Amino acid sequence: MRVQVAIVGGGPAGHLLGQLLYKAGIDAVVLEQRSQDYVLGRIRAGVLEQGTADLLDEVGVGARLHREGLVHGGVALGFGGAHHRIDLHKLTGKHVTVYGQTEVTKDLMEARAAAGLTTIYEAEHVTLHDFDTPQPKVRYTKNGATHEVLCDFIAGCDGYHGVSRASVPADALRTYEKVYPFGWLGVLSETPPVSEELIYANHERGFALCSMRSHTRSRYYVQCSLDDKVENWSDAAFWDELRRRLAPEVAETLVTGPSIEKSIAPLRSFVAEPMRFGRLFLAGDAAHIVPPTGAKGLNLAVSDVRYLSRAFAEFYGGSEAGINNYSDTCLRRVWKAVRFSWWFTSLMHKFPDDTGFGPKIQAAELDYLIHSEAGSTALAENYVGLPY
Ligand code: APR
Numbered sequence: 132m133r134v135q136v137a138i139v140g141g142g143p144a145g146h147l148l149g150q151l152l153y154k155a156g157i158d159a160v161v162l163e164q165r166s167q168d169y170v171l172g173r174i175r176a177g178v179l180e181q182g183t184a185d186l187l188d189e190v191g192v193g194a195r196l197h198r199e200g201l202v203h204g205g206v207a208l209g210f211g212g213a214h215h216r217i218d219l220h221k222l223t224g225k226h227v228t229v230y231g232q233t234e235v236t237k238d239l240m241e242a243r244a245a246a247g248l249t250t251i252y253e254a255e256h257v258t259l260h261d262f263d264t265p266q267p268k269v270r271y272t273k274n275g276a277t278h279e280v281l282c283d284f285i286a287g288c289d290g291y292h293g294v295s296r297a298s299v300p301a302d303a304l305r306t307y308e309k310v311y312p313f314g315w316l317g318v319l320s321e322t323p324p325v326s327e328e329l330i331y332a333n334h335e336r337g338f339a340l341c342s343m344r345s346h347t348r349s350r351y352y353v354q355c356s357l358d359d360k361v362e363n364w365s366d367a368a369f370w371d372e373l374r375r376r377l378a379p380e381v382a383e384t385l386v387t388g389p390s391i392e393k394s395i396a397p398l399r400s401f402v403a404e405p406m407r408f409g410r411l412f413l414a415g416d417a418a419h420i421v422p423p424t425g426a427k428g429l430n431l432a433v434s435d436v437r438y439l440s441r442a443f444a445e446f447y448g449g450s451e452a453g454i455n456n457y458s459d460t461c462l463r464r465v466w467k468a469v470r471f472s473w474w475f476t477s478l479m480h481k482f483p484d485d486t487g488f489g490p491k492i493q494a495a496e497l498d499y500l501i502h503s504e505a506g507s508t509a510l511a512e513n514y515v516g517l518p519y
C-alpha cells in the first residue's frame with residue numbers, strides 16, 4: 132500500500148487527523164491495534180473546548196454533538212462547605228460542551244466509513260521504519276500476514292503506550308514527568324447529574340468531581356490512594372464518600388444508582404520533546420499526558436492534529452515551514468495546558484504527606500480566585516481553552 136500519511140492509532144487524535152487530511156485532499160490510512168468495539172468501549176473524559184467543537188464542525192462531524200452535547204457557561208468550585216460558580220461565559224465570552232470523548236471517536240469513525248476511507252483494525256505488531264529518510268514505511272500483521280505501507284509521513288497517534296514514541300532513539304528524546312501521589316476512582320451511573328454544571332470540590336477528605344454525559348447519565352470521581360483497588364469500593368461506599376465531599380445542600384440532592392462502570396486511574400503529567408523526528412510526527416497522548424483535572428487531554432490531542440494537518444497541507448502546497456515548526460508550535464500550547472492542569476490539580480487535591488501548610492495555601496488561593504476577577508478570569512480562560 133502507498134499513501135501520503137500513515138496514521139498509527141485510531142483514537143480521537145488518529146481519527147480526527149484522518150478526517151482533516153481527507154478534507155485537505157491528502158490520502159491516509161489509519162492502523163489501529165484494537166478492534167473498533169474495543170476502542171468505543173473505553174470511557175474517557177468529556178469536556179470539549181469551544182475551539183475543539185468548532186473544528187469538529189469544520190470537518191463535518193458536529194451534528195450529533197450539537198444535538199446531544201450539553202453547552203455549559205460555568206463550572207462550580209466546592210470548598211469550605213459551599214459551592215462557588217465561575218461564570219465562564221461572562222468572563223471569557225466562551226463556553227464548553229460536555230460530550231463524551233467516546234462519542235467524538237464514534238462520530239469520526241462513522242464519517243470515515245461513510246467517506247469510504249481505510250482503517251485497519253486489529254493491526255498487530257506495528258513497526259515504524261526509515262522515518263529518518265524521505266521514504267518511511269510502516270509494517271503490520273493482520274490475520275497472520277505481514278503488510279507494508281509506504282508513505283511520505285508517519286503520524287504517531289497511538290497514545291502513551293504506543294509504538295511510535297518508543298521507536299525514536301532514546302538519545303533523540305527528552306521526557307519530563309510528574310507522577311501525583313493519588314488516583315481518581317470514577318463511577319458512571321444511569322442517574323440524573325446532581326448539578327446542571329460540573330462541580331470540582333476540594334475537601335479535607337480529598338478531591339471530588341461531579342460530571343455527566345447527559346441529563347440522565349452521570350460521571351463522578353473521588354480522589355483515592357494510589358494503592359486502592361476498585362474491589363474495595365462498593366457502590367454504597369462510593370456514594371457515601373462522594374456525598375461527604377460535597378456541600379450538604381448539594382449532597383442531599385444526589386441521586387444514586389448502580390454503577391455501570393467503575394475504575395481507578397493514576398494521575399500524571401508527561402511531555403516528550405521534540406514531537407517530530409524526521410518524517411515521524413507525534414500527536415496527542417503519544418507525546419504528552421495531563422492529569423484529568425483541567426479536562427485538557429482530548430483538547431490537546433485536537434490542537435496537535437489541527438497543526439499537523441495544516442503542516443502537511445502546506446508541505447504538499449510547496450512549503451516545509453509548517454512541518455519544521457510543528458514541534459515548537461505544539462509544545463508552546465502543550466506546556467500551557469500542562470501548567471494549567473498541574474496548577475488546578477495542586478489546588479484541588481489532598482496531598483498525603485502534607486503537614487497542614489498545603490490546605491491553608493489552597494484555601495487562601497480559592498478565596499482569592501472566587502473574589503478576584505483577575506483570578507477567576509485566569510481560571511476561566513484556561514478552562515475554556517487558550518486562543519490558538
Ligand atoms: N499500533 C497501533 N495502534 C496502537 C498501538 C500500536 N502499537 N498502540 C496503541 N494504539 C492505539 C490504541 O489502541 C488507541 O486506540 O492508539 C490509540 C491511541 O488512542 P488514545 O490513547 O485515545 O490517544 P489519543 O488519540 O492521543 O487521544 C488523546 O485520549 O487518553 C485520552 O486524555 C486523553 O483525551 C485524551 C485522548
Ligand code: PHB
Pocket residue numbers: 175176177178329340342343350423424425426
Ligand atoms: C468527565 O466527565 O469524565 C470529566 C470531566 C471533567 C474533567 C475530567 C473528567 O476535568
